[in-house]
Amino acid sequence: MPVSSEREELATLVTSLRRHLQRQDRVGIRFLCQGESPPTDSLRDTDVNLLSGTETDLFSNSSETYKAKTLEELRAAIGDCQRCKLWSGRTHIVFGVGNPKAKLMFIGEGPGRDEDLQGEPFVGRAGQLLTDIITKGMGLRREDVYIANVVKCRPPENRNPEPDEVASCEPFLKKQIDLVRPEIIIALGKFAVQALLQTKAPITKLRGHWHSYHGIKLMPTFHPAYLLRNPGDKKLVWQDIKKVINEMAGSSA
Numbered sequence: 001m002p003v004s005s006e007r008e009e010l011a012t013l014v015t016s017l018r019r020h021l022q023r024q025d026r027v028g029i030r031f032l033c034q035g036e037s038p039p040t041d042s043l044r045d046t047d048v049n050l051l052s053g054t055e056t057d058l059f060s061n062s063s064e065t066y067k068a069k070t071l072e073e074l075r076a077a078i079g080d081c082q083r084c085k086l087w088s089g090r091t092h093i094v095f096g097v098g099n100p101k102a103k104l105m106f107i108g109e110g111p112g113r114d115e116d117l118q119g120e121p122f123v124g125r126a127g128q129l130l131t132d133i134i135t136k137g138m139g140l141r142r143e144d145v146y147i148a149n150v151v152k153c154r155p156p157e158n159r160n161p162e163p164d165e166v167a168s169c170e171p172f173l174k175k176q177i178d179l180v181r182p183e184i185i186i187a188l189g190k191f192a193v194q195a196l197l198q199t200k201a202p203i204t205k206l207r208g209h210w211h212s213y214h215g216i217k218l219m220p221t222f223h224p225a226y227l228l229r230n231p232g233d234k235k236l237v238w239q240d241i242k243k244v245i246n247e248m249a250g251s252s253a
């Protein structure tokens, strides 16, 4: 085969593969990167709307949630949400808090009692520990980052959210991530990590390694509430946080 024909064939194959991967990404198929180096592709470099084409999303392209251009519009679109059974036990919807253009986003599991009462994520004892990680550990202010949960209403007795509740609420989180467009996500605890990465792998295997959530670098680590019960593992979280600090320093250099 002439060299020019081989090149054309190769170019066609590469184009087909790229389109195939883009289609998979749009329907929510994610790729895990278990190595130490974070994925190099960034959502900021693309024009991918995390909600577009995802087959499990509950919202049509014409819905107010889908069309929201700001976090305020998204919160307004959520309204007095009753899309899953968690609505009946909540005091407040705990939407999220922080810098709407944050480079760093923390994602936890769901609101606890204090969060439900105050309507803000991570405000109890675990929240204070997270604030210490942000301020004393990372040298940032809480208002520099964005903090949200996988589900926005408190599960009763602080149980794990159930699959139907996650399925109902996850599109809100996807849209939040799409609007904030952070460079790095720190996923806090087994539940948030497994929900975001669509895996059953244990947090002990996932933490400390870079992963990708739709092209956004994602670092899993233990939940602050777990650290309150297991303070000996704080050193492991500090190892994970140092990797994030180094990555942020590298990307801003």
Ligand code: SF4
Pocket (backbone or CB within 6 Å): 078, 081, 082, 083, 084, 085, 086, 087, 093, 151, 152, 153, 165, 168, 169
């Ligand atoms: S958890 Fe999410 S989907 Fe369920 S009622 Fe609350 S806001 Fe709506």
